Amino acid sequence: MNWLDEVSWDDKGLVPVIAQEAASGDVLMFAWMNREALQKTAELGQAVYFSRSRGRLWHKGEESGHLQTVHEIRLDCDNDVILLKVTQLGHEPGIACHTGRHSCFFSLYKDGQWVVTEPVLKDPGSIYK
Amino acid sequence: MNWLDEVSWDDKGLVPVIAQEAASGDVLMFAWMNREALQKTAELGQAVYFSRSRGRLWHKGEESGHLQTVHEIRLDCDNDVILLKVTQLGHEPGIACHTGRHSCFFSLYKDGQWVVTEPVLKDPGSIYK
Numbered sequence: 001m002n003w004l005d006e007v008s009w010d011d012k013g014l015v016p017v018i019a020q021e022a023a024s025g026d027v028l029m030f031a032w033m034n035r036e037a038l039q040k041t042a043e044l045g046q047a048v049y050f051s052r053s054r055g056r057l058w059h060k061g062e063e064s065g066h067l068q069t070v071h072e073i074r075l076d077c078d079n080d081v082i083l084l085k086v087t088q089l090g091h092e093p094g095i096a097c098h099t100g101r102h103s104c105f106f107s108l109y110k111d112g113q114w115v116v117t118e119p120v121l122k123d124p125g126s127i128y129k
Numbered sequence: 130m131n132w133l134d135e136v137s138w139d140d141k142g143l144v145p146v147i148a149q150e151a152a153s154g155d156v157l158m159f160a161w162m163n164r165e166a167l168q169k170t171a172e173l174g175q176a177v178y179f180s181r182s183r184g185r186l187w188h189k190g191e192e193s194g195h196l197q198t199v200h201e202i203r204l205d206c207d208n209d210v211i212l213l214k215v216t217q218l219g220h221e222p223g224i225a226c227h228t229g230r231h232s233c234f235f236s237l238y239k240d241g242q243w244v245v246t247e248p249v250l251k252d253p254g255s256i257y258k
Contacts (some may be wrong), residue, residue, distance in 0.1 A: 003241055018147055018156060025154025027147060030210040069237060073238035077226050081159040097206050099137040105212040109171060109202035112132055 004035055008080040014050060015082055020072045021094060022085040028096035029104045031058075033082060038073075045070050047084060064098075064127045066090035091122060100124045137209040143179060144211055150191055150223065153213040158233045160187075162211060167202075172180035174199050176213060193227075195219035198251045218254045220251060229253045 007015055021028055031049040033041070037057055040048040047068035047122035051058035061067030088094025088102075097104040099120060101110045106118035136144055143161045150157055162170065162180040166186055169177040173188075176197035180187035189197030201214035215233075217223025226233040227247060235247035 003238065003243055006243055016145055016159065018159065020154075020156055025149075027149055027156065030145065030147065030205060058231055074234040075236040075238070075243055076159060076233040077228050077230075077235065078233075079236075081233075083156055099206050103207075104205040104207075104210075105203040106206065107204040107208075109132065109204070114132055114135055118211055 004039060005076065006079055007035075007038065007082075008078065009035065010080070014052070015080060017049065017082040017084060019047060019068060019084045019096065021096075022087055026103055027105055028086070028088060028094070028102070030069060031060075038082065041070055041084070042073060047086060059088060064090065064095075066095055066127070068096075089093050093121065095121050095127070098128075100127060133168060135208055136167065136204065136211075137207065138164065139209070143181070144209060144212060146178065146211040148197060148213045148215050148225065150225075151216055155232055156214070156234055157217060157223070157231070160189075167211065170199055170213070171202060176187075176215060181188060190219060193219060193224075195224055195256070197225075222250065224250050224256070227253060227257075229256060 008059045013034050017031050018030045018031050034050040037050045047060040049058045068086040070084050074083040088096050093102050099109045100122045101118045107114040108117045142163050146160050146162050148157045163179040166177045166179045176189040178187045190224040196218045197213050198215050203212040217225050222231050229251045230247045236243040237246045
C-alpha cells in the first residue's frame, strides 16, 4: 500500500499538521496538507502545506524566505494527524509566525484573559514585501 | 470580551488541540475541544476534550487514570488552535496514547513507508477495563 493512502484524509482531502522545532521542541505552528503537499514535503525535505484560505499549495517560506527543513514526518495512531520535526530557517531564532514571532502560540491563558508572551522578532512588513 | 469568545470555533463549534508534555517537550496527542471542554480544562487544571466519536466531553484519563495536569493553555495567532502544556499522569513514563504508548505520534516516515518507532509501555487491555 502506498504510504500516502495510509493517511486518513478528511472529507476535504486534508490532514492537520503540527510543526515542531527539532532542536528546541517548541511547537511552532499548525497547518494543513493535502496529498500533494505531503508528497512534496517528503520529496523536497522542506515543509509544503495546503493553504485553505488561498486554496493552493503553500511552500512555507516562499515569500518570507522562512523555509522549514523537515527532519521527521510522523503520523498519529489514528492516521489522521501529521507531526513534522523541522528546522526553521531564515532568521535566528527562527520565525515561524506571520506576525514575526518565533511561534504562533504566543497567547497564554491567564486569569480569564489571553496574554501575549512572545516578542516580535522582525517587523512583518519587512518579511512580506 | 469573554476569553472563550476570542477563540475562533469552527463550524462544528470545535477547536483543534495539541497536547505537549511540559517537561520533555514531546508532542503527546492531538484532540478537539468545544467551548465547555475548554472552560472545564481551565477550571480543573486537567485536560478535558470533546470526543467527536462519542459526541460528548472526554475528561482525559477518566477510564485509564491517565489524567493530564495542565500547566499552560495557549492560543495561536489565528485564534483557532489550542496548545496545552501538560504533565501526563498515571504511568512513568507517561502514556498518552490509547495503544499504550507514550505519544500518539509513533509512526515515522522512512523510505516510502510508515515505521513504528515507540514501544508499547502497557497493554491497552489492562488500561481499559
